[in-house]
Amino acid sequence: MSTFKLHNASKKFGGRTIINDVSFELNTGDIVGLFGRNGSGKSTLLKMMYGTLRSGKVEMSFNAEPISPSEIIPRKIIGYVPQSSFLPKNVRVRDIIPVYFPKGEDQDKVFYDAVITTIANKKIGELSHGQRKYFEVVLTALLPHPFVFLDEPFSMLEPLHKNELKEFFRKLAVRKGILMTDHYYEDVLDCATSSLVIKDGVSYPADSKEDLKEFEYISKNR
Numbered sequence: 001m002s003t004f005k006l007h008n009a010s011k012k013f014g015g016r017t018i019i020n021d022v023s024f025e026l027n028t029g030d031i032v033g034l035f036g037r038n039g040s041g042k043s044t045l046l047k048m049m050y051g052t053l054r055s056g057k058v059e060m061s062f063n064a065e066p067i068s069p070s071e072i073i074p075r076k077i078i079g080y081v082p083q084s085s086f087l088p089k090n091v092r093v094r095d096i097i098p099v100y101f102p103k104g105e106d107q108d109k110v111f112y113d114a115v116i117t118t119i120a121n122k123k124i125g126e127l128s129h130g131q132r133k134y135f136e137v138v139l140t141a142l143l144p145h146p147f148v149f150l151d152e153p154f155s156m157l158e159p160l161h162k163n164e165l166k167e168f169f170r171k172l173a174v175r176k177g178i179l180m181t182d183h184y185y186e187d188v189l190d191c192a193t194s195s196l197v198i199k200d201g202v203s204y205p206a207d208s209k210e211d212l213k214e215f216e217y218i219s220k221n222r
Contacts, residue, residue, distance in 0.1 A: 002146040011056030020201030026177040033188040033195035034181040079145040089125030130156040150180040
């Protein structure tokens with residue numbers, strides 16, 4: 001089992017503190033949901049840990065050894081899917097897959113995925129937002145990294161595709177740890193093994209809809 005820990009994180013924009021004290025532990029087998037209102041710093045936190053936002057304070061460890069954000073990409077510890085698309089728009093889906101997986105079982109898993117097989121002949125630029133997001137998530141999640149960070153994985157997905165993705169996450173978690181943040185909180189709660197919410201820059205456990213209401217992430221009338 002592999003373990004990733006964020007011991008604490010902080011980030012300021014101008015004179016305003018966005019993240020003040022955020023910590024969590026992610027193990028192989030975990031699916032952790034990360035919640036917070038717009039502007040609470042969720043996407044910023046993911047970028048800080050991944051090493052693409054080199055500001056703020058981040059203390060992390062991998063299997064009990066301290067690790068810096070600059071080591072995350074070279075050591076292939078985390079696979080990361082940001083909100084914005086990162087694949088070339090003029091290339092077909094079927095031509096991108098072998099670039100990530102030249103051969104083997106994982107290539108077959110992508111090619112024969114129930115959703116991806118229906119879009120394999122399309123160019124990335126021809127896909128809907130939901131189709132593109134689904135493909136990017138599956139493509140990245142099957143890479144050999146022990147952990148996967150996902151920003152808005154359920155964004156604009158059709159209900160059937162959401163169910164396919166949730167089942168994919170459950171199977172994937174047997175050998176990986178997954179951290180995801182998404183405004184579709186019910187979909188995250190449906191597959192997460194635990195969750196936390198950022199409120200006023202601090203992280204708190206929040207494993208149910210009632211917890212999210214308590215921390216005012218969602219209205220108490222929902």
